[in-house]
Amino acid sequence: MTRSNWPLWEVFVRGKRGLNHVHVGSLHAPDAEMALRNARDLYTRRNEGVSIWVVEASDITASSPDEKDPFFAPAGDKVYRHPTFYVIPEDVPHL
């Protein structure tokens, strides 16, 4: 059996107090169900998580490093897009 037989899966774990799933790494598995179980064994051994997502790596469309400037640079000088001109009430968490 060779590793290349099994596709690569990306793993996202939501921690106990986390608000969202965070990418923690990747693994190989024959299908989604086994990927979920492997993720449980590999990434939540120390009781880090309460929820796991897996997605096949080939299903992720990623931005290319070559396009970094056209993608991200134009946002750099748009200061008015930041909510820095408002007073944020203290009782609004996670903004």
Add this chain to the structure above:
Amino acid sequence: MSFDNAYDAITAENDEHHWAFGATPGGSGVSPGEYREDPLAGVDRSVPDVSTADLTAYCLMLADDALILSQRLTEWCSRAPELEEDVALANIALDLLGQARLLLTRAGEVEGRGRDEDTLAYLRDEHEFRHVRLAEIACGPGPEGDFASTIARLLVFSTWRLAVFQRLASSADPVLAAVAAKGVKELAYHRDHAAQWTLRLAGGTEYSRARMIAGLEQIWPLVAELFETHEVERRLPGVAVDPSTVRPEVDEVLAHVFTAAALEIPTAEPMSTVAGRAGRDGVHTEAMGYLLAEMQHLARSLPGAQW
């Protein structure tokens, strides 16, 4: 919260404590100093009013089943077909070892002769081990088995032990009840893992299916022994679980998996016993001597050594 490192992000609020084993009920980590904290803290350790010899023997039966299968699964470390599966089998072996430690400690405590878990694990001879023979046979890695036979054994063993532990959780021995309650969640995962692999091997290629069928045939002669009621179990009503009572449930679960995997239940004849005596009486197969030699030689060569 920093996202420079994914693990920092999910464990930031646990700070350095996140390296410890598990977590406290409040959700925060356990500090490394508490790593060996007794998982049965707070459990009543009084001994129920039964024969201590019988209760000791029963604790050893439950402990040895887990200890010996743990040793067998450990043999896969670094040899499993995939890295991910290597970790999964090691996790299962560690769960079983954890159950064995608690049960050996209880056996030593009930016996009252000062034997601790290490003494019982490393310094008993073959005929003093009380596990079912299914746990000890060689199912690979190596010429005597393969991954499929390992999965076949794990499927049957964890289905059976889960059914026993579900009943043991209401045992009159508070320690056995607590060990069982803790073990049920672990065993449910072991069973699920084995069932998932059974489905995949049976439904994979013609070759993987043939190996899965051969694996089931290899272990099936040892299955009947799991449901034989031992005299010790018979003498401990309310404390011990009579394994013959779990047979319908185990058969039903296995039938469910076999149907989904389009497999036939093997019809192998049970392995013979020696004048009716088998694993529970300390009568083991040839494989057991080799297993013990590997498991015990370090502790016996260097008595009291620490590593």
